Amino acid sequence: MTVTRGDKILIALLVMVNLALFAGLGGEPAAGDWVVIEVEHQEVARWPLAVDRQGEVNGPLGVTGVEVKNKRARIFRSPCKNKVCIKSGYIAYADRLAACLPNRVVVRIEGARQRGVDAVVG
Secondary structure, three states: OOOOHHHHHHHHHHHHHHHHHHOOOOOOOOEOOEEEEEEOOEEEEEEEOOOOEEEEEEOOOOEEEEEEEOOEEEEEEOOOOOOHHHHOOOEOEOOOEEEEOOOOEEEEEEOOOOOOOOOOOO
16 A cells, blocks of 8 residues: 555644644633532522632432632532542533532533533433
């Protein structure tokens, strides 16, 4: 099999496109403005990300604690067994989320600039 000049040009272009994508051609993550807390797909609270506060929401298993601090949000208390939601730490950028799936609580960040949907699972 022989590699032609066109093959070399195509390979070089593909390498450059990949490098540009890895270098962040898409830009920086969008800044977050709001913390949206949902329980069982229903929005129960919307807090400004710029104001530090703590609060609690009731899910099917019990109380989940949410904290906003230094323009970041996290779940700090949860009735679930494995505490994966607590271990996931802080979120700060638009379209990011933390979730306690057993308690059906989702904490997500919204901003003026959203990236949109990455994928849809049916």
